[in-house]
Amino acid sequence: QDATVLCELDDSVLRVTLNRPDKLNSFNEDMHRAFRAAIQRAHDEDEVRCVLMTGAGRAFCAGQDLGDRDPRTMDGPPDLGHTLETFYNPTLRLIRSLEKPIVVAVNGVAAGAGANIALACDVVLAGKSAKFIQAFAKIGLTPDAGGSFMLTRLLGEARAKGLALTGEPLPAEKAADWGLIWKAVDDDALMDETNALARQFAAGPTRGLGLTKQSIQAASTNSFDAQLDHERDTQRVAGRTADYAEGVTAFLDKRKPDFRGQ
Numbered sequence: 001q002d003a004t005v006l007c008e009l010d011d012s013v014l015r016v017t018l019n020r021p022d023k024l025n026s027f028n029e030d031m032h033r034a035f036r037a038a039i040q041r042a043h044d045e046d047e048v049r050c051v052l053m054t055g056a057g058r059a060f061c062a063g064q065d066l067g068d069r070d071p072r073t074m075d076g077p078p079d080l081g082h083t084l085e086t087f088y089n090p091t092l093r094l095i096r097s098l099e100k101p102i103v104v105a106v107n108g109v110a111a112g113a114g115a116n117i118a119l120a121c122d123v124v125l126a127g128k129s130a131k132f133i134q135a136f137a138k139i140g141l142t143p144d145a146g147g148s149f150m151l152t153r154l155l156g157e158a159r160a161k162g163l164a165l166t167g168e169p170l171p172a173e174k175a176a177d178w179g180l181i182w183k184a185v186d187d188d189a190l191m192d193e194t195n196a197l198a199r200q201f202a203a204g205p206t207r208g209l210g211l212t213k214q215s216i217q218a219a220s221t222n223s224f225d226a227q228l229d230h231e232r233d234t235q236r237v238a239g240r241t242a243d244y245a246e247g248v249t250a251f252l253d254k255r256k257p258d259f260r261g262q
């Protein structure tokens with residue numbers, strides 16, 4: 001059987017490809033474990049300076065594999081709170097806490113938890129034919145994988161509720177217009193553009209970029225005062241990195257900086 005998640009380190013970019021194309025890359029337990037391991041690897045290995053996430057085939061990810069939730073073959077209703085706590089939530093926490101950028105190429109439909117995993121990452125590009133679907137409403141569930149948090153913060157309550165209650169597909173260009181994602185690009189250009197961005201991040205000041213990600217995320221829940229304190233503490237750390245010294249030296253020498261991720 002093919003690996004459910006392909007994982008390859010290339011020039012400091014960890015490429016993570018969801019790989020169950022026949023099932024539109026929906027999550028079974030094996031894929032949950034492999035995906036978690038990939039994000040954990042990004043935490044553990046200094047060589048990884050950026051993650052690029054995408055899906056194999058025509059879809060990005062259709063969320064939970066509903067074949068594993070067939071009520072006709074189950075012994076009573078499942079405890080989905082338990083499955084979230086066991087599978088999705090720890091992975092979402094790893095994604096948000098990773099102090100390295102995660103770039104996503106949404107190459108096709110992103111539905112349910114598949115959409116919300118993408119939205120929890122840092123810079124999301126989508127092919128113009130891609131769609132984001134809060135599919136939960138169609139099957140009697142509620143948004144998960146951080147969706148209720150991300151949609152509300154990125155879009156506000158009106159649009160978050162509209163998407164979550166109707167389950168209507170949101171085309172990539174509209175998602176970009178609404179500020180849900182960074183960019184919608186021509187399908188043919190998606191991988192080139194995402195690769196270029198991932199390489200740019202992987203050659204960047206990794207500590208500074210990681211702290212920047214944490215700072216923007218903290219602003220979602222902090223007061224202004226608390227965020228000023230956060231900025232002070234973050235800048236103190238960034239100011240002690242070798243990459244900051246290199247950045248300033250390169251500027252003064254009128255040359256390109258050579259960041260080492262330290």
Ligand code: T3D
Binds near residue numbers: 062111141
């Ligand atoms: O359970 C828990 O642990 C709680 C957590 C829940 C998290 C969630 O994500 S719940 C939401 C689950 N996802 C969905 O409800 C989406 C279901 N899929 C769809 O609505 C549609 O497939 C799409 C809109 C995503 C794409 O539509 P379309 O027309 O492009 O493709 P299709 O023909 O529906 O799908 C192609 C194949 O993929 C098809 O298989 P087949 O007929 O060729 O053998 C389809 O059954 C399969 N597939 C698509 N999504 C899933 C799936 N198989 C299993 N699970 C899926 N989620």
